Amino acid sequence: MQLTLRHTCLAALVAVGVGCTEKDQTPATVTVEDNQAAEQAATTATAAMEEKAIESGVDYHSYANMQDYRVQHIALDLDVNFDNKSISGTATLDIDALNDSGKPLLLDTRALSINAVDGLDGPQTAALKFNMGKKDDHLGTPLSIDLAGQKKIRISYSTAPEASGVQWLTPEQTAGKKHPFLFTQAQAIHARSFVPLQDSPKARITYSATIRTPKDLLAVMSANNDPKTEKDGEYQFEMPQKVPSYLIALAVGDLEFKAMGERTGVYAEPSVLEAAAKEFEDTEAMLIETEKVYGPYRWDRYDLLILPPSFPFGGMENPRLSFITPTVIAGDKSLTALIAHELAHSWSGNLVTNASWRDLWLNEGFTTYLTNRIMQLIYGDDRYRMEMALGYEDLKSDMADLPDSAEIMAIDLRGKDPDAVFSNVPYEKGSLFLYELENTIGRDNFDKFLRSYFDHFAFQSITTEDFLAYVESTLIAQYPDKLSKERFEQWIFQPGLLADAPKPQSPAFDNVDKHRNGWLEGKQELAAIDISKWTSHEWKYFLNGMPETLSQEQMAALDGAFNLTQAGNNEVAHSWLMLVVKNDYQPGFERVHSFLTSIGRNKFLRPLYRALKENGKLELAREIFNEAKVGYHPLSVKVNSAILYPEQ
Template identity: 65%
Template sequence: MKNILWISLAMPLLFACSEPVKENNVAAENSEDKAQVASDTSAIEAGKDYHSFANPDEITVKHIDLDLTADFDSKQLTGSATLTVERQKESANTLVLDTRELDIDSVTVNGEPVEYTMGDTDPALGSALSITLPDTATAVTVNYATSPEASGVQWLTPAQTAGKQHPFLFTQAQAIHARSFIPLQDSPQVRVTYDATIRTPDDLLAVMSAANDPDTPRDGVYEFTMPQPVPSYLIALAIGDLEFKAMGKRTGVYAEPSMLDAAAAEFEDTESMLEATEDTYGPYSWDRYDLLILPPSFPFGGMENPRLSFITPTVIAGDKSLVSLIAHELAHSWSGNTVTNATWRDLWLNEGFTTYLTYRIMEMIYGHDRYRMEAVLGYQDLQEDIDALPDNDEILAIDLRGRDPDDVFSDIPYEKGALFLREIEQKIGRANFDAFLVQYFDHFAFQSITTDEFIAYLDETLLKKYPDELDRERVLAWIFEPGLPEGAPVPTSDAFTTIDEQRTAWLNGEKAAVDIATQDWTVHEWLYFLNNLPTELSDEQLEELDSAFSLTQSKNNEIAHSWLLMAVQNEYKPAYDRLYEYLVSIGRNKLVKPLYRELSKTPEGKAFAAKAFEEAKPGYHPLTIKANEGFVNP
């Protein structure tokens, strides 16, 4: 996520830089800065979750039973969470949970009240709920209600949905927002099974990241079971006017009726992706893999909630050009959902592995040429972040102490992590690396692991088996040093070489825009062409491009984003009506945040951004508001 705030928790593919790639010379960086990085990193206690108050080392929550009612009038979930616990220390009698702005009504064991206290509120972490458990207690029930402003819950009015007739609710728990709608141990190292009863208005359907029955009666009471243990950030709920359409034996899509057919057609290759991934990386462990298409306010591209990935409608392009997002969320079923980062410092174990698998899935389904183009775009995203971020944020095993864990979401854990794995693949051979991944996913199945545990596993596997091909010091440099090691792989694409030639010819006045041979271009080629134009262009150049290719009116959200960003950078006013419409109709942070940031650089642009933000804010997710309000506030 990647957030984020990117996407992403979804993968930040297809968002390349708009300037030529700059070389990153790690060796030339200040040695004192490097010493400081090393010093800070060495002080981190591996496996300690600095973003949770919980005490799973003393008492661990193993299962959650939810019984919640969705009240759209008050914008609250009300009901109970019954937590089954296991004592890790016999003498332990205080269970500590994470909460954020929950209204606790009572806490009981076997129906009898027990003592509890609420800790002070931390702006990023919320409040600790400490419960005194009787010696023989194995379960405790918390009766509570969420806040209407819960950071992990968005309530949409009918006007903010596609159908305009019914309200909509969805949750987004990553990174630490599950605590805003469930009192629990909100750390990825704590894995739970769960059951849930969700009560809704009769005309709405509830779905969860659990076993969903597409044929369930729409009666206002829905029951769910998640039999595999999952970390808290993968607990997810959505309620709305939803219908289901199958795409294969194990795959289907939920969406509002007006979007259902388009979504099913766009993502019809999902079953093929699932089968190809199983053939290469081992059995799929989650029974079904369905998609939920959310309203456009969803702040990320996708969220890998098990059994039911949450997906933005902004990737429904009509030509399958943006389905790498689906491959990414599916890949999380192996890397992230089955083998999970133990803390947010270790996010690269989720996202780096998943991004690597995404490229492989796209190659298996759509061919080598598309794989190469997407890899180049991802590499340019990475270079842009390396150029922009401080050294400490360019490290895979990032130091997040004292910071909001949402800060970890950039291209570093995604693209740098994937590039690291691609280097290993190239050094030992693809077949050998695939065999390692199958073993790795099986060895750590349904566990949450740290970077240190991964390195120890490498020591006993690849580093021992391939001592001539792999170097441990280089592995540590990839993980603990900023930037890229010298000689890191650089993706290339023959298709992009041709585009470079045509772009240069146009910039030099040797070719008119209408004479550029774009008729067979894919979305990836368009993005490469646009994102590698100079930042500064004249009105005449922009008008020529717009006239030739109708870029202002592009219906592809990624192409529109790149063009509108260029319009803002050059104050190309003919695109500003479209820019305004874009900002008020989409809440995906990857697409709107760069536009708000760029607009904020001039007084006139900031005023424009403030007006759009004010209109869009009621429909934006809380995370989108948090990520962008600083660009529009005086």
């Protein structure tokens, strides 16, 4: 039989005959006749992997032999077919050979149909030999190409309707209800599902694209979008700066553009455009203020694309064009920290990038720290302190449910789906680490360090060890009486939080605590709480701090006083609905149903589905999920299927 190995890293695959690490480029094809022997081989390989130290800089989630070849540029020429749910055409790769080994080029793919590979160096095209290796559930399928000395090749291919990085929406699933919609989501390793490439964050490339679509739809990419482009069914793009593969992004839909400033604007469906532009009108000010502290914005324009509600994340920092969930259009700018976060990635993440998914904290920890600073610059100290305190509470809550191995910033992801890296640990723990550094050496000094760090590593992908070497020669050398490498390593490589780690606090939340506790202790009526100036941050903190178990009378009192079941702010609604589920508050379950069937953001879906399951509502959860999943992104379906159908 042919063996599909689950939960094995590339090193483990090698042990059963699948060559796919950077040190072994054998095409990944294996046939195992004896199932028992195969399972034993996999177990042995996994055990060996766990005992072996992580090699810094090795990407355990890519088949690409990047020590032999580096792709420098990709030119895409693609047709978008909504009827077939397929993207098809060609990818032309410019390749540098790093040695004269003559080995085949290995690329990453997932569910791609490869029709032909041609060499383009000579006066005539030359058909090149290629083969597809063995499919792995996490990694996809390696594509091995005999280059025969060619440095420019053209791959003809098409995507599968179920491509993990592509979502096809029917007109009914969009805001306008008239036209279909397509968007891609490449992070972490989903670019390989719509482009054959070296799908690793350390393989930086420039790219260009010609995209053909139905004539009444507009295509946009993480590239040089022209706000004045008219819909004509053919669109040209250039990304002149080198970006990692996970930042290649495409969207096609009934989109219009509205400027928000000299360098900023928003793309959205017509019915959403005005509300989005108003909600995010501070984006230009954010850009200007961030430049003052952390150096020039190096990506020309910074625009936003508002996606349909099925988008599985809050936002995605695709350069020049951040993809944004509509769930943050609250009408009062209360959720604009998400915009600050995606903008901050223009420095921390897009400019200086994690070299592997183990190093994600270098992207997200730095970006979360910058997000809070941007919010302070634009909205003041009170908002800053609330954002910090909520982030700390989210981190503590998340870590309560995580194993020790997942609480480490430089996490070991070998043998795991890299999507498993996304928790509050790389975000909030990483940010808290930087907050401690700020407090230790002073904000001005730390700002100077960050600016020099961004300049030093600009347009590079770095490892945790690269970071440690840099701070040892800069910060630790400058402040030997205040900083130590040992402390850095404790933060990065130990689970949990250090006993003396800073704990951000907010005076506004102290007031919320007083009122919540007063009501719970029977000393204060809900009607006596002055909520006239409460922001969504205070509401979220008020609800998240409630005991998990409340009486039906208490739930009804809260709902009656504050109409929480009908809360319009999605963050507030989610916090309330978690209490609804945990306390079996029946008047709120209709809203649970409508919430889960109208939003695809995993931040909201996953906790609610888990709460339904844990509170004896598994059948209801499955019923809602089966109704809603047609409108969910493939990632949302995967994540929540694992919760509701663990046996599959």
